[in-house]
Amino acid sequence: MPEGDTVWYVAHRLDEALAGRVLTRSDLRVPRFATADLTGRRVLDVTPRGKHLLTRIEGGLTLHSHLRMDGAWRVYATGERPHGGPAHQIRAILGNAEFTAYGYRLPVLELIRTAEESQAVGHLGPDLLGPDWDPAEAVRRLAADPARTLGEALLDQRNLAGIGNVYKSELAFLAAVTPWLPVGELAEGVPERLVATAHRLLEANKDRPHRRTTTTRRTGELLYVYGREGRPCPRCGAAIHKAELGDRVTYWCPACQEGPAAAGAGSGG
Template sequence: MPEGDTVWQTAQRLHTALAGQVLTRSDLRVPRFATADLTGRAVLDVTPRGKHLLTRIEGGLTLHSHLRMDGSWQVYGSGERWRGGPTHQIRAILGNAAYTAVGYRLPVLELLRTADEEQAVGHLGPDLLGPDWDPHAALANLLADPARPLGEALLDQRNLAGIGNVYKSELAFLARATPWLPIGELPAGIPERLVRTAHRLLEANKDRLARRTTATGGTSRPDQLLYVYGREGHPCPRCGTPIRKADQGDGSRERPTYWCPRCQTGPSS
């Protein structure tokens, strides 16, 4: 699932290509909105909200989309070949004279009144990359259920919006706690540090092509960009113990999780 920084980058690409321009092509390939025609309307802005995308359109309309596991928005110049996937995977097309934005495999796509955006994103906690970021509110949300495993609490977008599997695993490693440790059992001061670190990492990565959480400045080697995520069987960068991988979930969905069984304290899978 894309993390908040990936969604932020997607929003910037869409905004650059569409904002301030009148739509000359509009095609929403979902049954509920298949007859909607947005041509002749100008796109006002494209705003990320956690992992959600809000494309605001003249006339008080918003196209709300969510990428979830494998959705994507691709932007193509006039005459450029579309390469995001087969035609049957296209769910949305928004085009102007210069650019065309194509949404592939979008599991969530709905057209709603801009005044009703809260129906789609009002449940979200403070956005790590948004103007509403509030570390105190995020911390209070995380600690509201002290028995909840750290990884599940970080992934819950109602607590704070923007963390996915990568940052969940990386933040738990930096906190020296397994993702299964109840968040209320973290040592004093660590939850506050987690919230600050989450904000710092997403801010640092929102303009990078390759996400990096490690302190190794300037590295471009894939094996040195992340501490534990995607590194099952590789040595822990702190203690050398092989990194482990397991699924973690709240019963609704299992998510890949990486951790060091030696230097991260707490229960394991």
């Protein structure tokens, strides 16, 4: 599932292509909104909110979309043949005289009143990349359920919006604790450092297509633990492990990350 920095990057590209321009093509290929015609209306802006995309359109309308696991928006010059996937996977088309955006495999696509956006995104916690970012409130929400595992708390968008599976694993590694450690057992000051690190990493990655959490510039070493099962930990050299946490895969170092591990977790080799 795309994380907050990826969604911000997509929103920025869509905003550059659509904002301030009048729609000359509009096609929403979902039954509920198939008859909606947005042509002749100006796109005001495309704003990310956590992992959600809000395309605001003249006349008090917002096209709300969410990429989840497989969704994508692709932008092409108008008249250019799109190649983001088979035509039957296109769920939305928004075009103007210069650019056309195609939404592929969008699991969430709805046209709502801009005044009612809170019904779609009002449940979200502080947005790591939003103008209203509030680290103190994010820490408060993260620590509100002391018995909850760190991994689950980080993924809960009601705590802070924008963290996904990659950052969950990377943040736990950087804090030197396992994702199964209850939030209430984090040492003093760790929640604040976790939140600050999350904000710093997403800010650093939002303008580039390839995410990096490491400080090394060696080729292929973009992440510390995510996707590196069986490879040596960059901190201590032990083999990285992989296991499930809820319905998500998790990577961690059993040697230098303190705390409980997944039940039945085997070796990373």
